[in-house]
Structures are given as structure tokens and as C-alpha cells.
Amino acid sequence: xxxxxxxxRTLAIAVTATLATAFCSPVFANDExxxxxxxxxxxxxxxxxxxxxxxxxxxxxxxxxxxIRDEFSNVLYKERIKVQSLSKNFVLKIDGxxxxxxxxxxxxxxxxxxxxxxxxxxxxxxxxxLINKIK
Numbered sequence: 001x002x003x004x005x006x007x008x009r010t011l012a013i014a015v016t017a018t019l020a021t022a023f024c025s026p027v028f029a030n031d032e033x034x035x036x037x038x039x040x041x042x043x044x045x046x047x048x049x050x051x052x053x054x055x056x057x058x059x060x061x062x063x064x065x066x067x068i069r070d071e072f073s074n075v076l077y078k079e080r081i082k083v084q085s086l087s088k089n090f091v092l093k094i095d096g097x098x099x100x101x102x103x104x105x106x107x108x109x110x111x112x113x114x115x116x117x118x119x120x121x122x123x124x125x126x127x128x129x130l131i132n133k134i135k
Contacts, residue, residue, distance in 0.1 A: 037057045037058050038054070038055070038106045039054075039055045039057075040052055040053070040054050040055075040104055041055070042119075043089065049091050050091075050092050050119075050121070052089070052090045052092070052104070052119070053087055053089050054088050054089075054090065054104065054106070055086070056083050056084075056086045056087075057085050058083070058084050058085055061082055061083065061084045062082070062083065062084070062108060062109070062111075063108075063110065064082075064083065064107060064108055064109065065078070065079070065080050065105075065107040065109070066078065066079045066081065066105070067104075067105040067106075067107070068090070068102065068103070069102070070101070071101035076092075077090070101119075102118075102119040103118050103119070104116070104117040104119065
């Protein structure tokens with residue numbers, strides 16, 4: 001009799017665990033829709049012009065198209081490159097442009113993928129006052 005109760009409990013727990021996990025969707029740690037290893041970073045300023053670094057890190061040589069557009073979708077820069085791993089700096093020296101809504105588009109020819117980075121400039125003026133106790 002005791003064996004029958006233990007088997008029933010074990011069966012009930014197994015059925016409950018199966019039903020609890022059956023309708024869950026899987027979550028992956030690396031759930032990227034973009035297979036291209038491309039990264040854009042703001043590096044700093046040179047003579048009040050922003051400098052951006054575009055980094056490609058790949059295991060094999062691939063062909064990319066780099067397009068930089070302004071806020072009105074005008075093409076400011078376009079280049080086709082074949083790289084495996086590369087870091088390239090861009091200095092945006094464009095007079096009369098406020099650097100609002102600049103877009104870096106990187107098109108991967110092999111994977112037919114598109115990576116778009118939107119860059120916008122925000123100016124914040126802050127004033128800090130520090131008070132330190134000396135003695």
C-alpha cells in the first residue's frame with residue numbers, strides 16, 4: 001500500500017513538472033538577430049568634431065557596405081570594404097550640420113543583414129559645486 005502511494009506522488013510530481021515547463025518558450029543567452037560582429041563607439045572630439053570608431057570582429061573575411069546618412073537621408077559617406085577584423089575611425093567634419101539623427105548603416109553582403117546605428121547629440125550644461133572639509 002505504501003509503495004502505491006509513493007508511486008502515485010512521484011507520478012503526480014512528474015506530470016505537474018512536465019505541464020509547467022511544456023508551455024514555456026526557450027530563452028537563449030545570445031539571442032542576437034544580427035549575425036554580423038559590428039560595433040560603433042563614440043571615441044571623443046577632435047577640434048569640436050565628433051570621432052566615431054567602427055569595429056569589425058569576424059572569423060572570416062566578409063564584404064560590407066558602410067553608409068553614413070544625415071537626418072534628411074542624404075548620403076554623407078559610402079564605402080564598400082572587405083574585412084575580417086578592422087577598426088576604422090570617422091571624423092564628421094561637416095559644416096552647418098548639428099549632428100542630429102546621423103545614421104551609420106552597415107550592410108553585410110554575405111548574410112544580407114543590415115545594422116543601423118542612430119547617433120544624436122544632446123547637450124547638457126551642468127554646474128557642480130564641491131564642498132570638502134579640510135580639518
